Amino acid sequence: MNGSNSKMISFPRIFLFGDSITQFAFETRGWGSIIAEKLVRKCDVLNRGLSGYNSTWGNIVLPQMISKNSSVENIVAFTIFFGANDCAIKEENPIQHVPLDEYVKNLKSMISYLKTVDVPENRVILITPPPLQESAWGKWCNGKGYKLNRTNSLAGDYAKACVQVASSCGTEVLDLWTLMQKDNQDYSCYLSDGLHLSVTGNEFVAANLWPLLEKKVSSLPIVLPYWADIDPLHPEATLLDTSYEFKTKI
Incomplete structure (x- = not known):
């Protein structure tokens, strides 16, 4: 017997959907690679991060990423991680900026769409934008010839809106903006350039996301x-x- 007539093996899957913070998640010691390492032989972790994207663009392309024809029955978790670009100051970065009310509508639309393709709310995890270190990001912007185009306060507004969407839609949420600033701690160690995650920041995301994922994957057996x-x-x-x-x- 050569197994040619045996049933194809189907691995459960976790989708990571978001902007550059998700796209970079598979770099060395990235938060996505840490999660994938934990789930080797149990679950595929798929990176669908799109650098520079905001929630409006994410909402448009989501149906191209996943549909009822893409074996949604074995999707055990789906993270949605937008906001870091949406919260850009409109006057300084009109291309990526998304108004707060539209950001809310986009998140709700994505959650609603996933439900239509049989990925229910209890498998969705929203992730808020992390805090922004303005001095470091301002230095990066100046080096590119820009003015500071984001503030931590604005990032916080979008983070709070993300948490509210999760509450109203029945999904789980990882509130990075709040957790990274808990007890007024210095959160600069979590960021490499004021916006994107450092190695420490990636480890922080993985450590805090894992308990939410573990509940969804704890019963998964080893494949083969x-x-x-x-x-x-x-x-x-x-x-x-x-x-x-x-x-x-x-």
């Missing part, structure tokens, strides 16, 4: 048997047995 559980004389009996219980951990 542990090597020591395979019958060396009759490997097909183990490897092609779809009822096999994966009791041995990697």
Whole structure:
């Protein structure tokens, strides 16, 4: 038997959808790569981060990312992480800026769309923009010939709106803006340039996102048997047995 007629293996999946903070999440020690490492042999973690995108553009392209024809039944979690570009000051960055009320509508629209393709609210996790360190980001902007085009206060307005959307829509939320500033701590260590995450920031996101994801993936078995559980004389009996219980951990 060569297994050509055996059933295809389908891995559960987690989608990470957002802007550059998501796109960069698979860099070395990025928050996405940390999550993926935790779920190896159990779940595929798919990075769908789009650098520079805001929630309006994300809302437009979401149906191209996922539909009822894309095996949505095995999606165990879907993170939506927009806001860092939306909150740009309109006068300084009109291309990426999205008004606060439109940002709210976009998040709700994405959640609503996911529900139509059988990804319910309880599998969705909204992530707020992190705080902005204005001195560092202002230095970056000056180096590019721009004026400061974001403020921490504005990032906070969008973060609060994101939390409110999660509450009204019944999704979970990771409020980075609040957590990173808890007890008035210095949050500069979490940011590499005032906006994007440092290694420490990526570790912080992964550590705080994991408890939300763990509830959704805790019952997932290891995909395919542990090597020591395979019958060396009759490997097909183990490897092609779809009822096999994966009791041995990697």
